[in-house]
Amino acid sequence: xxxxxxxxxxxxxxxxxxxxxxxxxxxxxxxxxxxxxxxxxxxxxxxxxxxxxxxxxxxxxxxxxxxxxxxxxxxxxxxxxxxxxxxxxxxxxxxxxxxxxxxxxxxxxxxxxxxxxxxxxxxxxxxxxxxxxxxxxxxxxxxxxxxxxxxxxxxxxxxxxxxxxxxxxxxxxxxxxxxxxxxxxxxxxxxxxxxxxxxxxxxxxxxxxxxxxxxxxxxxxxxxxxxxxxxxxxxxxxxxxxxxxxxxxxxxxxxxxxxxxxxxxxxxxxxxxxxxxxxxxxxxxxxxxxxxxxxxxxxxxxxxxxxxxxxxxxxxxxxxxxxxxxxxxxxxxxxxxxxxxx
Numbered sequence: 001x002x003x004x005x006x007x008x009x010x011x012x013x014x015x016x017x018x019x020x021x022x023x024x025x026x027x028x029x030x031x032x033x034x035x036x037x038x039x040x041x042x043x044x045x046x047x048x049x050x051x052x053x054x055x056x057x058x059x060x061x062x063x064x065x066x067x068x069x070x071x072x073x074x075x076x077x078x079x080x081x082x083x084x085x086x087x088x089x090x091x092x093x094x095x096x097x098x099x100x101x102x103x104x105x106x107x108x109x110x111x112x113x114x115x116x117x118x119x120x121x122x123x124x125x126x127x128x129x130x131x132x133x134x135x136x137x138x139x140x141x142x143x144x145x146x147x148x149x150x151x152x153x154x155x156x157x158x159x160x161x162x163x164x165x166x167x168x169x170x171x172x173x174x175x176x177x178x179x180x181x182x183x184x185x186x187x188x189x190x191x192x193x194x195x196x197x198x199x200x201x202x203x204x205x206x207x208x209x210x211x212x213x214x215x216x217x218x219x220x221x222x223x224x225x226x227x228x229x230x231x232x233x234x235x236x237x238x239x240x241x242x243x244x245x246x247x248x249x250x251x252x253x254x255x256x257x258x259x260x261x262x263x264x265x266x267x268x269x270x271x272x273x274x275x276x277x278x279x280x281x282x283x284x285x286x287x288x289x290x291x292x293x294x295x296x297x298x299x300x301x302x303x304x305x306x307x308x309x310x311x312x313x314x315x316x317x318x319x320x321x322x323x324x325x326x327x328x329x330x331x332x333x334x335x336x337x338x339x340x341x342x
Contacts, residue, residue: 083126099233145294151281196237
């Protein structure tokens with residue numbers, strides 16, 4: 001069960017704050033280092049090749065929803081789109097294989113389920129304008145800055161800040177859509193060679209929050225966990241949590257049985273955030289030197305614009321390198337002229 005670690009003093013903040021920052025960073029800090037990818041052994045390589053071969057089949061058709069995936073109503077299935085092929089990368093297959101403990105059939109089933117879910121949820125397009133869950137739909141949810149993409153951690157993971165104290169809306173499906181939207185955007189911010197993200201969660205109250213002191217219903221909590229564990233496997237690199245109130249601890253204990261053991265290992269409680277994120281890319285409210293102030297009119301369009309530009313470049317390179325299933329995210333996010341990964 002969750003245990004409260006003894007709090008350590010956070011790094012002292014500078015008495016004189018620097019210039020106000022309203023926009024997200026689009027590059028990694030100089031001192032951040034992307035860990036080397038472990039090599040595959042012969043058995044793992046064979047399982048990867050089998051999954052790749054399955055999804056490279058030109059006759060393959062995919063369900064349009066989780067329900068049709070379960071019922072196998074094949075008359076509703078349809079071929080992969082270009083955007084879906086770009087999502088089916090080498091690293092995507094490896095994430096699902098690791099999550100299924102290298103069970104290739106289970107990995108194939110789960111990838112297919114996620115493709116169906118992405119279609120149904122409204123995020124299977126290649127840009128904001130093609131998706132039902134987009135910046136326009138989710139804008140109101142983020143007016144108080146309760147979720148922010150800002151900076152990169154020591155391993156060059158893009159940081160997604162969650163600030164429950166800034167909650168401004170009542171529990172609804174749109175809150176779930178907003179969380180998924182921000183996950184999709186933070187993935188766009190990932191540099192070449194890094195395919196996981198860092199969550200920085202501070203539960204302290206905020207004067208701009210209008211729904212403070214409440215925890216989400218267990219049903220919503222379980223839905224979010226299902227989405228994260230089923231459709232974003234191996235995406236969480238680290239989760240740093242601090243200032244958890246007793247209601248928060250109660251909620252964490254209630255959902256604890258539903259959290260995957262591997263995910264639990266990535267949760268860090270009440271440790272100084274500067275231990276994990278370079279000072280010059282860490283919000284001063286979290287112990288860093290970035291004098292970040294959330295201004296929705298400035299931040300929201302800029303965050304989306306940077307993400308869209310990165311995604312457009314990703315798609316441009318995908319088509320340049322052949323537009324086929326199994327290309328590497330390292331190549332698609334890189335700056336070289338020919339694919340390097342196999």
